[in-house]
Amino acid sequence: MWLTQLRKGLVQFAVLLLLRNREAYGYQILEELSQSEALQVTESTLYPVLARLARDGALAVRVEPSAKGPPRRYYRLTTVGRRQLSDMQTQWVAMSESLQSLLQGVSHDENV
Amino acid sequence: MMKTYELSLSPELQTLVEMRLDLVERVLIDARLSRSERSSILQELEGQILQLIERRTEHPTREDVLAVLADLDPPEAFLTETDEWMQDSSRGRTASSRPLPQKASNSTPPAQPPLLAIWSGVLVGGTALMTGFLMCTAVWMLPELVLGLVAIIQIVALIGAGLGMACLLRSKPQPASGLERALASASAATAPLTLLFLLAMASLFVLENEISIFVLSGFVGGACIHGAWLAVTTYMLWVRRLQRTPETSTS
Known part of the structure; x- marks a missing residue:
């Protein structure tokens, strides 16, 4: 349960990181993120996140029509998205440092 | 630039794909997502399905399409994701005030005749x-x-x-x-x-x-x-x- 919640929270961060320097379409993002076993991203997690980020203005969408299928939607980061990513990076570093020190405290106690 | 879809499905196979998309859309409607958000999610999903079929074979059969659909998340999985989305959302609606969503199954519809x-x-x-x-x-x-x-x-x-x-x-x-x-x-x-x-x-x-x-x-x-x-x-x-x-x- 805890792991599931943690993964869900991290998907948004991972998407913004992935789109930091380029644009990509939905399934392409899914394939790249799903290579990370720890994240375990699937379509039911990713596509709603993409739609939400686009709705909130963090992602811009370029629609490329397709003759034989649905239009392909390419996502890229907007200024709002870059700011959001920057905030998340700062928070992530702060959180990881706090957790790291806690973990070190635990291992120190165990050794004593 | 990535290529777009080159696969053309027969009407029967296209119907199978559309039925899955309909089930997912029903879940998204239950979660009260706007039309544009639903459309965005469904387009992504349809694109994924077509690409998976395309990779599997050039001449897909019913079994190929069903196998691809079976590998996807069940439609109700979208509910879990969008439910939390709605709770976080500042749209002024709370998840608890929503009517209970109908469970949509990806495998079979409610099989009992009315x-x-x-x-x-x-x-x-x-x-x-x-x-x-x-x-x-x-x-x-x-x-x-x-x-x-x-x-x-x-x-x-x-x-x-x-x-x-x-x-x-x-x-x-x-x-x-x-x-x-x-x-x-x-x-x-x-x-x-x-x-x-x-x-x-x-x-x-x-x-x-x-x-x-x-x-x-x-x-x-x-x-x-x-x-x-x-x-x-x-x-x-x-x-x-x-x-x-x-x-x-x-x-």
């Missing part, structure tokens, strides 16, 4: 059966040719109503068998005869200008049989819906 169709078929068919039996017993004894014809029509309609009842009673969670479909079709075919029967009874009433017990029961019997036909039609539509649903399974 209770209304079953019970209306049983009740109306039962009434038609009894009325028809009484009618044809009484009418058959009369010498007039017209009444004799009416009796024949009535017997056929009677058989149809009986067959329709049998179909409804035999309704199972699985899609109906060929025999059941044939019986339901035979029953439905009695509709014109029922209408003819009503017409014959009405003309008798006009000619004789009196309300006899035969005319009266003829109207009642005809109406009942027609009702049975409507119930059977409802059932047949349900059967067709079951047949159109892909039998996918989640992995």
Whole structure:
């Protein structure tokens, strides 16, 4: 349960990181993120996140029509998205440092 | 630049894909996502499905499409994601105030025919059966040719109503068998005869200008049989819906 919640929270961060320097379409993002076993991203997690980020203005969408299928939607980061990513990076570093020190405290106690 | 889709699905296979998309959309509607958000998610999903099929084979079969659909997250998985989305959202709605979403299954639709169709078929068919039996017993004894014809029509309609009842009673969670479909079709075919029967009874009433017990029961019997036909039609539509649903399974 805890792991599931943690993964869900991290998907948004991972998407913004992935789109930091380029644009990509939905399934392409899914394939790249799903290579990370720890994240375990699937379509039911990713596509709603993409739609939400686009709705909130963090992602811009370029629609490329397709003759034989649905239009392909390419996502890229907007200024709002870059700011959001920057905030998340700062928070992530702060959180990881706090957790790291806690973990070190635990291992120190165990050794004593 | 990435290439777009090059695969062209047959109408039958396209229907399978669309049915899955419909199930997901139903979940997204339950989660009260806006049309543009739903459209965005569904386009992504459809693109993914097409790309997966394309990678699998150049000439996809029904089995290929079903296998791809089976590998996807079940539609209700989208509910879990969007539910949390809605809780976090500042749209002024709370998740707890929403009506409970209908559970959508990616594998099979609710397989049980509607209770209304079953019970209306049983009740109306039962009434038609009894009325028809009484009618044809009484009418058959009369010498007039017209009444004799009416009796024949009535017997056929009677058989149809009986067959329709049998179909409804035999309704199972699985899609109906060929025999059941044939019986339901035979029953439905009695509709014109029922209408003819009503017409014959009405003309008798006009000619004789009196309300006899035969005319009266003829109207009642005809109406009942027609009702049975409507119930059977409802059932047949349900059967067709079951047949159109892909039998996918989640992995």
